[in-house]
Amino acid sequence: MSRPREFSAYLCDVEGVLVRDKRYEPVPGSVAWFNGLQERGIAAVLVSNNTTHSPAELVAELRRVGFAVEPEQVIGALPLAVELLAQRGLRRLLWLGHPRLAGWWREQGFALAGARGEAQPVEAVVLGVNPDLSVDDLERALPHLREGRAELVALHRNAFWLDDRGRRRLGPGAWCAALETVARAPAIVIGKPQEGLYRAALKRVGVAAAQALFISDDPVADLVTAGRMGMGTALVLSGKHADHAVLGELDQEDWPDVICERAELIG
Numbered sequence: 008m009s010r011p012r013e014f015s016a017y018l019c020d021v022e023g024v025l026v027r028d029k030r031y032e033p034v035p036g037s038v039a040w041f042n043g044l045q046e047r048g049i050a051a052v053l054v055s056n057n058t059t060h061s062p063a064e065l066v067a068e069l070r071r072v073g074f075a076v077e078p079e080q081v082i083g084a085l086p087l088a089v090e091l092l093a094q095r096g097l098r099r100l101l102w103l104g105h106p107r108l109a110g111w112w113r114e115q116g117f118a119l120a121g122a123r124g125e126a127q128p129v130e131a132v133v134l135g136v137n138p139d140l141s142v143d144d145l146e147r148a149l150p151h152l153r154e155g156r157a158e159l160v161a162l163h164r165n166a167f168w169l170d171d172r173g174r175r176r177l178g179p180g181a182w183c184a185a186l187e188t189v190a191r192a193p194a195i196v197i198g199k200p201q202e203g204l205y206r207a208a209l210k211r212v213g214v215a216a217a218q219a220l221f222i223s224d225d226p227v228a229d230l231v232t233a234g235r236m237g238m239g240t241a242l243v244l245s246g247k248h249a250d251h252a253v254l255g256e257l258d259q260e261d262w263p264d265v266i267c268e269r270a271e272l273i274g
């Protein structure tokens with residue numbers, strides 16, 4: 008058996024690792040575990056596909072339930088999307104994610120458009136978690152994707168997520184697959200499992216991939232990329248999956264290095 012690796016940084020998913028779901032109820036033991044990492048000399052950043060709260064709101068929610076997390080410790084799909092959309096010159100958006108983030112997008116310098124009957128084209132159709140998304144909303148994207156020149160952008164393409172009642176809901180991945188059937192090109196995906204968010208996290212903690220352990224409740228969407236980039240990988244069973252049956256979806260070489268009930272048991 009190989010010697011256990013030592014890690015100088017932990018890259019943590021948020022929902023399912025630190026907190027249970029959108030209720031932000033901490034996973035047992037996770038507050039003390041996370042808050043003790045710094046004392047043990049382990050740098051920690053949160054690598055989050057969260058698209059329901061602005062980065063500042065996410066930090067506030069985590070602090071409210073006891074996590075001593077600083078804004079610079081959060082690497083999120085939303086700020087990365089701002090960077091990538093701006094780089095591509097896509098400023099006029101049809102935002103199909105959570106309506107509560109509309110104001111945040113405007114604060115970042117984007118125009119939100121694409122209401123029914125509005126003639127002016129949008130430059131990107133952007134998908135995030137939206138519990139109230141309707142077929143009518145999806146149809147508003149049709150003319151922009153099919154006849155227009157809009158790019159289809161998914162902040163992540165997870166198939167489902169757990170809402171504030173712990174219910175499994177269809178996620179941006181499902182809506183993205185539907186809209187790709189009418190789009191001119193495959194969607195641009197921003198968050199995990201794309202490498203960009205992982206690279207940003209490694210840069211933030213200043214360590215090489217081999218020195219980092221990625222901890223997540225999603226072995227498919229989160230840990231495969233981390234493992235292929237050379238990080239250690241730990242699957243926790245405190246979120247989306249109560250057992251390791253999900254590993255049947257993966258090639259054995261993509262299985263996590265460690266499986267445990269909760270993050271605090273990783274040490």
Ligand SMILES: [Mg+2]
Nearest residue numbers: 020022023224
């Ligand atoms: Mg998760």
